[in-house]
Amino acid sequence: SQQGEEDPQALSIQEGENATMNCSYKTSINNLQWYRQNSGRGLVHLILIRSNEREKHSGRLRVTLDTSKKSSSLLITASRAADTASYFCATDPTPSGGSNYKLTFGKGTLLTVNP
Amino acid sequence: KAGVTQTPRYLIKTRGQQVTLSCSPISGHRSVSWYQQTPGQGLQFLFEYFSETQRNKGNFPGRFSGRQFSNSRSEMNVSTLELGDSALYLCASSSSPGGRYEQYFGPGTRLTVT
Numbered sequence: 001s002q003q004g005e006e007d008p009q010a011l012s013i014q015e016g017e018n019a020t021m022n023c024s025y026k027t028s029i030n031n032l033q034w035y036r037q038n039s040g041r042g043l044v045h046l047i048l049i050r051s052n053e054r055e056k057h058s059g060r061l062r063v064t065l066d067t068s069k070k071s072s073s074l075l076i077t078a079s080r081a082a083d084t085a086s087y088f089c090a091t092d093p094t095p096s097g098g099s100n101y102k103l104t105f106g107k108g109t110l111l112t113v114n115p
Numbered sequence: 116k117a118g119v120t121q122t123p124r125y126l127i128k129t130r131g132q133q134v135t136l137s138c139s140p141i142s143g144h145r146s147v148s149w150y151q152q153t154p155g156q157g158l159q160f161l162f163e164y165f166s167e168t169q170r171n172k173g174n175f176p177g178r179f180s181g182r183q184f185s186n187s188r189s190e191m192n193v194s195t196l197e198l199g200d201s202a203l204y205l206c207a208s209s210s211s212p213g214g215r216y217e218q219y220f221g222p223g224t225r226l227t228v229t
Binding site for chain 1: 119148150157158160163171203205207213214215216217218219220221222223225
């Protein structure tokens with residue numbers, strides 16, 4: 001089953017606008033990561049935020065993490081047509097016992113940025 | 116550093132056949148994870164290898180298997196292919212097992228089963 005769930009499933013905006021995507025998860029985590037996937041290609045790592053961090057920036061990306069609500073958001077500012085892609089959140093769950101932790105991906109948000 | 120490479124990039128097979136996919140991780144990375152991506156199920160974790168040992172396995176039938184060599188290159192094998200195995204198979208390498216650090220993905224192998 002999916003640990004992370006992105007919302008919305010699809011988002012269409014105009015170039016220059018900001019895009020916000022949300023991710024909710026179920027169990028406690030060590031970190032949460034965001035990835036981007038251009039159509040039919042491999043995923044590209046965007047940003048990693050640890051459970052003791054609340055906000056992180058990287059260029060035009062801003063990620064927040066609220067562990068009390070088990071949610072994260074990814075904000076892309078001043079979007080460009082090249083930002084058109086699917087965006088996935090992935091969680092590294094805190095192991096309940098043993099060491100079989102693994103990164104678990106949500107189903108993604110498809111972002112379309114219209115020129 | 117060279118990125119993660121996967122071969123072949125595209126593959127067409129017939130039901131009942133078997134297939135082997137290959138993944139070469141980033142130099143120095145000892146963790147290789149495999150994922151299956153389909154439109155309906157999204158990204159599903161198959162298994163992870165670290166230093167030649169399978170340390171985690173997803174919920175897939177025994178027809179899906181893998182291995183990792185001493186140079187960290189990994190292969191996955193699917194036997195007795197079914198139509199539902201048509202998917203994009205992605206491998207990812209990392210410097211640490213599990214999800215402690217970012218994973219670097221290859222371009223994927225697009226498998227079509229007819």
